Amino acid sequence: MSARSRTAEQAEDGAGSWKASLPCSKAEAEALQEDISPLALLDEPPVLMSSEPDPARPDEWRLDAYFAAEPTAEMLAMLQALAPSSAGAAPTVERVEARDWVTLSQQGLEPIQAGHFFVHTPAHRDKVPADSIAFEIDAGRAFGTGQHETTSGCLVALSKLKDQGIRVSNLLDLGTGTGLLAFAAMRLWPTARAAASDIDPVSIEVTEENAAINQIRVGRGPGHVELAVAAGLEHGRLRQRAPYDLIIANILAGPLIELAPSVSKALEAGGRLILAGLLDSHAGAVAAAYRRHGLMLGFRVQHGEWPTLVMRKRKSLGWR
Numbered sequence: 001m002s003a004r005s006r007t008a009e010q011a012e013d014g015a016g017s018w019k020a021s022l023p024c025s026k027a028e029a030e031a032l033q034e035d036i037s038p039l040a041l042l043d044e045p046p047v048l049m050s051s052e053p054d055p056a057r058p059d060e061w062r063l064d065a066y067f068a069a070e071p072t073a074e075m076l077a078m079l080q081a082l083a084p085s086s087a088g089a090a091p092t093v094e095r096v097e098a099r100d101w102v103t104l105s106q107q108g109l110e111p112i113q114a115g116h117f118f119v120h121t122p123a124h125r126d127k128v129p130a131d132s133i134a135f136e137i138d139a140g141r142a143f144g145t146g147q148h149e150t151t152s153g154c155l156v157a158l159s160k161l162k163d164q165g166i167r168v169s170n171l172l173d174l175g176t177g178t179g180l181l182a183f184a185a186m187r188l189w190p191t192a193r194a195a196a197s198d199i200d201p202v203s204i205e206v207t208e209e210n211a212a213i214n215q216i217r218v219g220r221g222p223g224h225v226e227l228a229v230a231a232g233l234e235h236g237r238l239r240q241r242a243p244y245d246l247i248i249a250n251i252l253a254g255p256l257i258e259l260a261p262s263v264s265k266a267l268e269a270g271g272r273l274i275l276a277g278l279l280d281s282h283a284g285a286v287a288a289a290y291r292r293h294g295l296m297l298g299f300r301v302q303h304g305e306w307p308t309l310v311m312r313k314r315k316s317l318g319w320r
Ligand SMILES: C[S@@+](CC[C@H](N)C(=O)[O-])C[C@H]1O[C@@H](n2cnc3c(N)ncnc32)[C@H](O)[C@@H]1O
Pocket: 142, 143, 144, 145, 146, 150, 151, 154, 174, 175, 176, 177, 178, 179, 180, 181, 197, 198, 199, 200, 203, 230, 231, 232, 250, 251, 255, 277
């Protein structure tokens, strides 16, 4: 996940054209958000961005600083001071074409491979491996480019369910963000009916755009995804479409626990539930909340400190 010291909107206003980069640790990248370095006091402070180029190397992050003019040696020294772990390595400095900062930051989003899926930004269209299910997702206004461990954990969980021979005919991606997880499930089970919902209307706009880019059909029937702006299952269509045989919810531990009664109720007996957005320390409480509603843990996918839980509703309880 990228951490930014300024928002994307602020960054878009910038018109600078020099980029300085150096390796940093995850802790240094996270500290950037509250950065109070002397760089912030410059007349034209650089836009700072951090990224995790390779999720398999979770402590090897990169710090990029976008300057409006060629950075002086003094500015580069201030930058180095933000990443002591780089052990004095000189930052690389390059001239970049004048484009908006959001686009620049997305260039740093390397494609990810998770389970059967390959997720990339438009900058990496030419890198799609022949044997993957590929999605083009532009980082921007919604969460879910595949970079975060919670999203990639869900992609792996979906792939495992498919490999286990699980059949899915009616699915819901609750808290869809960019739409990626709904699209991924639809590619694995192409005849399923799908719904994708989010409490944030912007996410649903973005999902609609991403559906068009990735040739996903929006609508109500088999092989289509129906979109809804909704908090949890508080939407007539989402309730009418229940019971689902697969629900994916990558939200956060707190909302997942609050939603346990309604999400469990919307799941068909024998149906699968993929839960993410929780840290290791929350996994026990989240699983317990769903166990109280007749679900049991099937398996767990662990990406970094973020577990993805795959649960199944007991058949004997039936649809209540
Ligand atoms: C961590 S992002 C996950 C996005 C995407 N599903 C993924 O896996 O990358 C969580 C998303 O859930 C949405 N969300 C949070 N609380 C929600 C709720 N109570 N009901 C529906 N959506 C919610 C947020 O707006 C956000 O888009």
